[in-house]
Amino acid sequence: MSGAGESILGGLNPAQRQAVELLGRPVLVIAGAGSGKTRTLVHRVAHVVELGVDPREILLLTFTRRAAAEMLARARQLNPACAAVGGGTFHSLCNRLLRRYAARAGLMPNFTIIDPADAEHLVRGCIDELGLKGGKDERFPKPRTVFGLISASRNLELSLAELIQTREPHLWPISKEIERIALAYAQAKQRQNQVDYDDLLFMAEALLRDNPDIQDDQRRRWRHVLVDEYQDTNAVQARLLELICGPGQELMVVGDDAQSIYRFRGARIDNIFEFPERFAGAAVVKLERNYRSTQPILDLTNAIIEGAGQRFDKRLFTELLEGPKPRLERPRDERGQSRLVRERIQKLLADGARPEDIAVLFRAGRDSFDLERELTAEHLAYVKYGGLKFLEASHIKDVLAHLRVIANPLDFVSWQRALMLLPGVGPTTAQQIVAHLALAAGPADFGPRLRACPQGKRSAPVRQLAELMDELSDPAAPPLDKVEAALEYYEPFCREQYEDYPRRLRDLEELPGLARAFGSLEDMLAELVLDPPAAHAEEMGGGRITLSTVHSAKGMEWPHVFVIWATDGRLPSSASLDDPDGLEEERRLLYVACTRAAKGLLLVAPRESFNRFDGARDQELSRFLDDLPAAVMESSGGAVFGEAFTRLAAAAAPDETPVARPVAAPRAVKEPAGPKVGSVAGKMALLQYDRPFPVGEMVSHAKFGRGKVIGYRGDDKIMVHFTGYGLKTLVLKFAGLQPAQ
DNA sequence: TGGCTTGTTTCATGT
DNA sequence: AAACAAGCCA
Secondary structure (H helix, E strand, C coil), rough: HHHHHHHHHHHCHHHHHHHHHHCCCEEEEEECCCHHHHHHHHHHHHHHHHHCCCCEEEEEECCCHHHHHHHHHHHHCCHHHHHHHHEECHHHHHHHHHHHHHHHHHCCCEEEEECHHHHHHHHHHHHHHHCCCCCCCCCCCCCHHHHHHHHHHHHHCCCCHHHHHCCHHHHHHHHHHHHHHHHHHHHHHHHEEEEHHHHHHHHHHHHHHHHHHHHHHHHCCEEEEEECHHHHHHHHHHHHHHHCCCCCEEEEEEEEEHHCCCCCCCCCCHHHHHHHHHHHCCCEEECCCCCCCHHHHHHHHHHHHHCCCCCCCCCCCCCCCCCCCCCEECCCCCHHHHHHHHHHHHHHHCCCCCHHEEEEEECCCCHHHHHHHHHHHCCCCCCEECCCHHHHHHHHHHHEEEEHHHHHCCCHHHHHHHHHHHCCCCCHHHHHHHHHHHHCCCCCHHEEEEEEEEHHHCCHHHHHHHHHHHHCCCCCCHHHHHHHHHHHHHHHHHHHHHHCHHHHHHCHHHHHHCCCCCHHHHHHHHHHHHHHCCCCCCCCCCCEEEECCCHCCCCCCCCEEEECCCCCCCCCCCCHHHHHHHHHHHHHHHHHHCCEEEEEEECCCCCCCEEECCCEEEEEEHHHHHHHCCCCECCCCCCHHHHHHHHHHHHHHHHHCCCCCCCCCCCCCCHHHHHHHHHHHHHHHHHCCCCCCCCEEEEEEEEEEEEEEEEEEEECCCEEECCCCCCEEEEHHCCEEEECC
């Protein structure tokens, strides 16, 4: 065994090796971006299997199912026995627990899991039911807003009243009504045997907390627990971990506070900081050596994160010194951006890069629409992650609705959806039919009841639906057969309803392939809701460029990365500009985006964007890039600072005819042109008078020796790249720098 | 009355 | 793109 063990540990650096081998106490691994975090987790799994631990007693909790699958595949390569390791997300673990102990959790075992879109439907139903529509003039908040509050209140574990006061103060007068909706929503879920994402966590927590025998059972079941992306867990998830992991079990959590990007969903960076208190005797291991990126890329990312209030101090360093500097390009507009990115991609491909080596990252799903058009026109194949999900597309939901009512006959939301597809059936008629169906004893009863109700007697389409239900309710039929029956039934509706039906029918073709993997309809639906496949995910291996939101790109890396829309208002998103904590998260988001790059990084920030209301609007460079030292980036117009200067000059010069800007009253917009220009001018002054060492010059420091001035941060700090110590930010007043020859 | 059509509005991030 | 409101028609 020692031979194999050696080979597993062989390629690890000392810190990684320590994390892999440390047993007998809880371990917190602080893993900087690209520091071999996944490698460490995978090797630890394989290592303990080598030591003789039964792989079925190992639990690997990750942020997405995709991450779990990838890690387990890698572990299997090290040792085939790792195939039996248990892996998944907190949500999927909770799902399994709740199905197994449904009765004791107060559920029926065939409960359906609803996604936020379903939840909003339910909430809308509750608002109607309570008669809260509001009069002519007064507008009641949208279901989306109300559900957002309900979910936030649960994730942050604050009362609705508190949340409304701080987050949506204008809704304060109707907070009582919102509380009534929240209650009605909870009751509706219970009546319909449904569970939302938040319920999965809280109900599993209650199950473990209130049933010591189940908790013991879990604690005995898992000898080893490993948790990835711990910085993005929320309060319940941390408590669940405490419930599952007692003394005597081996626990390792891995995270990076600089990469926490799910605050909006209740993630607590503090879970990391509190780990040593909550798990007594914990050891902390830091992984600081970066294996992914070249030094020029790290110089940029270190500079970006420098401005954040980081608490676990890490110094990322690498030995990959060679490589081009990250570049910044400022095309005129979105089309220019798309063309530029497309051309650079074609150049990379011509130079021998593979499509799968290239990724384009962005803040929001829609930020890539124009680029997608450009890539499609040039026949460049891509996969897109994030944004609209496969499951959220209405045609997919339509088909699944028919299957969901079979799995859970109480799922009236799905009934409503299925019925409203029929010609002549709108909300009211659907409601009437549902009233008849609610009396059904089970799926086998649906067909007869549909035929017997008044609408069924009159309408041929309703009778067709009845036939489908007869077919679907056969308990012996495998999920695949049911999916195919539902697809066959739905196809004509799809052709009828959607102009772009060929694309949608192609999407639907994915379903049978997914169904094959599952033994029961319930399992299939649950997995599908918890881990929706990426849109247009066609067969792998064909070699496709990746398009991804920054969130979905977490944990991934590519040799060549493009970050598009690096402008103020997109990244940072305009929605977070007035919230300092939200803004901090935007900075980390840009950090995560840039640290995905191994060799090449290109940031693109169009100079203007167009939208229907305001016409063309000038776009400022993202504030996180604007205040960066010039030397960490190259841009086509020279240094970044030159960029700002060009802008200043352009603003001062009376431009051509004031371009067709709508005369209609502009909406109240922040950032009037004046002060912004003023601040740029202020910067120029600083450069001249307050910055004693020119960028690019060599300086010397008592402790760090010789280094090159990379740039300044604000008025009082200087950034210097020291030979042997890497990039440092020093307070000018105290640094005692001397010019060096 | 209820369903359907048309125009308007709005749109992070994701388990 | 899809949800919503308003107005039209059976």
